[in-house]
Amino acid sequence: MPLSVPAHRIAAGVTYTGLTVPHLRTGLLRLHFYCPHSDRTAGLHELLTELIPQTSAAYPTVRDMTRRLTSLYDTAFYADIEHFGDWDDLCFTLSWLDDRFTGGESAAAQALDILRGCILHPLLENGAFPSDLFEIARENLLGDIDCEADDRRGYARTQADAMSYAGQPAAIPPLGTRDAAAQADSAAAYAAWQNLLQNAPAAVICVQPAENPLPEETVTAVFAEIARTEPAAFTVISPADPKQHPCMAEENVCAAQTRLVMNLRDTGSDSDAAMLLNELLGAMPDSLLLRNVRERYGQCYYCETGYSRCKQMLTIETATADAQLAQTRAAILHELDVLRSGDVSQRALQAAKLHFAFEAAQCADSPEGLAEWLSDRALFHDERTPQQLCADMEQVTAERIAQSARALVFDAQFTLHGIGEEAET
C-alpha cells in the first residue's frame, strides 16, 4: 500500500497530502480544521456543518446547490465533526466521479470550484449568514440535541464520558449544551467560521484515481486568499485525569433493555499492546467478550469494546435484561481478570493480530479508508505505514497484553436501566 506519502505545507498551519490510486472510481478531498472542543463553539461548529456546504453566493438556495451537485454526477459535498478527545475535527468532504466515467466532462474541476465558492464566498446578509437559513439550521441543531437520548447506546456512552473526563473539554456533550445552542446567533456563527479559516490548524487530504494537480492548486489558492496566522502545535492526546474512586451513575428510562458502559483508564505506556488488547477483548468477531459473555453464558446480544488513543481509555459496552445486569457485568470483568492473569492463548492473540492486519489492509480498498488512514497518521504523529504497524503488532506478546490489562484502572460506569417499553395506541 503506497501510504508513506509525506504531507507538505501549503499555507501557514495547513498541510496537504495527495495520493494517486488508479483503481479508484471516485476522487475524494477532505479539508480538516482542528479546534478545541468547547461549549461555546461546539454548537456553532455544528451549525457550520449545515450552513457552509448547503449554499454559497453562487448557489443561494439549498435547492440550487443540491441541483448543481446532482447534475455533476451526484458530487457529494458535506461537512461533519469527529471528536478526538478534547479536540474537534470539522471536516469538509468533496467526492466526485472520475473523468473516465463522465464522457470527458471534468466533474473534479467543477466540484472544486463549488468548494472554493462555499469556503471563500458563503451566502451572507449584512455580514452574517442569512437569518432564515440560520434559524432553520439552529432549529435542526436544537432538535438534534433534544434527540441525543433517543440513541440509548450513544447516550449511555456520553454520560460515562462526562464522568471520566470531568473538568476536561471531552466531558462537554458532542453537540454542546442546549443553552449554548439556543443563544447562538448568525453573527457568532460567521465569526466562528472566520476564526477557523484564519487560525485553526488544517490538513488537506486528497485521494484520486489519476495524477491531477487541480485539487492542490485549488486549495492552495483558497488559503492564499485568507490571512492565516501560524497556529501553535497541538496534540489530541490528553489522558483523563486520575480519580481516587471510580465514578458511578445510573438513570431509568422507558426502554425494554438496560445499557451498561464501563470506562477503564489505561495507565500504561504501551499503546500497541492496548490496541491489540482491545481487539482481543471486544473488537473482533471472535473476541473474548463475544465468545464467552455472549456465546458461552448467553447474557447479551452485543458486548464490545473500543479504545480511545486520545484519552487512553478502554470502553466496554453491553445491553441486557435489567435482571441479568449484575451477572453480565461480572462475566465481563472476569474476562478482564483472565487477561490480567496472563492466560492469553497464542491462537487468540494471533487472531487479534490478523484482524488488526485485515483492518489495515481494508483501508486501502476505498478512498474514504485511505483518507482516514492518512489523516489519523498526521493527527497522532504516527508515521508508520500499515505494514510497519502490523509488523510492530506482531511483536506484541501475551505478557505485554497481560501488562496492558493490569494497567487498566476502573474509571467510570454508567447504567441506563430499562424499566419497560411504551405501548402502541
Next chain:
Amino acid sequence: MNTERQIFRETDPLTGDTCVRILHESGLEIRVLEQPAMHTAAAEFAVRYGSVHTAFIQEGKRIQTPAGVAHYLEHKLFENEDNGVSARFAAIGASDNAYTGFDRTVCHFRTHRAFPEALAVLLEFVQHPQITQGGVEHERGIITQEIVEYYDDADDRMFFQVLEALYHACPIRTDVAGTPESIAQITAEMLLQCHSAFYNLHNMVLSCAGNVTAAEVLETADRLLIPAPPFTVQPALPPEPETVFAPYRERTMAVGRTQFSLGFKSAPASGMTQMREKLICELAADLLTGACSPFYEQMRQSGLLPHPLSAEVLCGSEWFAVIFDGESDEPQTVADALCKECASALQNGIDPALLQDLKRAYYRDEITAMQSPEDAAAALTENWLAGCTSPFARTALLAQITPEEICDVLARRFRQDRAALSVILPDDDTDTNDEK
C-alpha cells in the same frame, strides 16, 4: 437433477468489470467479480430463505413454522463441535458475519489473506449444520436480547408499524427475528427440517469479489459442494388483499422528536419487471420529495421538514411498497402535501430536466456500487435474488427510463387510497431519566 457446468463471462462496458457467472453442476450459481487491484476479498453464501417463509409446501405437505425460524437458523449455523465457526475464520484472518432479511439469509466473510481456506469454512459450515437441542435452548436468551434491543429503536418500531398498517397477512409485518413468544416454540428438529428444505444449492448463490479469481473459487467449490437434489419446496404465503390494513397507526416512545413513515402499497412484481419498477419508484420518490424538489424546499422553508424525506422501495415475491421516512411535528400535514404533490405531478407531468440530472446521479451509484469487494459481493447477491442474470443490468435500465414511465408508476404505485401513515410520538412523561 444436476446439469453440466456452464460458465458465462460478462464485461461492463462502462467500468471494465468482468463478472464470471458459473452454473455449477452441484446446482449452485456462483458469481465472481475479479478485482486484482484490491487488497481484500469478500464472499457471500446466500439462500432464498428469509423471515417471510414461515409456511411452505414440501412433498405435498404444508408445513407451518413460528416467526423467526430463518433468523434462528442463521444464528445456529455458527455453532460447531469445537470453538465455533467464528474462531475458525479468525484463526485464518477472516472476519465473518451473517444477516437474515425478509426473503434471504446471507452468511459472509471478508479477508486479506487465505481466501480459499476461508471459503472452505464458509461452504462447510453452511452445508453441514451441527445443531443440537441444547445449543438451541442456549441461543434463546441471546436472540431474545437481540429482539428486545430493537424494541427500544424508534426507527425499527416505526418501520414495522407502517408494515403492520399496510399489510393484512403478509409476514413482512412481523419482525425478522420473530418475537420472544414465537421463538420459544423453536426446536432443533424444526431448524434442521427448514435447513434441509431451503438450504438446497439450487436455491442458493455464492458471490465473491475482490482480489480473488474464478479459478480459485472453483477449486474450492469443486471440492466441497455437495450436489443437491432438485429444489421442490413451494413457499406458501397467505393471500394479501390489495387494500391497506389500517390507514394510520401511532405509538409513543421516549424520543425527542416526532418521527413518521408514510407507506404506499402496490401489486408485487417479479424478475426484471421488479428491478425496473423499483428503479422507477426510486427516481419518482426523488423527483417528488428529494433535496432538489420544490416540495422539499417548500416544506423546509415552512419548518415542516428539517431534512429531506428518505425513501425506500421494499419489494419481494409477494409485496411491493414505497416507504418515506422523516421527522416533523406535523406528519399528517406532510403526508397530505406529499399526496397532493403526487397528484400535481400526474396532472402536470414531471420536470424532464430534473429527471435527467437524477439519472446522472444514479449513474454514479451504479459505477461505484462495485467499488469495494464487500459492496460488490452484496450487489452480486442482490442481483441474483432479483432474478437477473447480468450484474450490470441496472445501468442499461436507467438509461431507458422516460418521464411517461415515471408518471405511469406514480399512478399505480403512489395511490393515496393505498397509503398508511405510521407515527412515533415523543412522550415526555414516560422518559423518567431519574437519577438514582
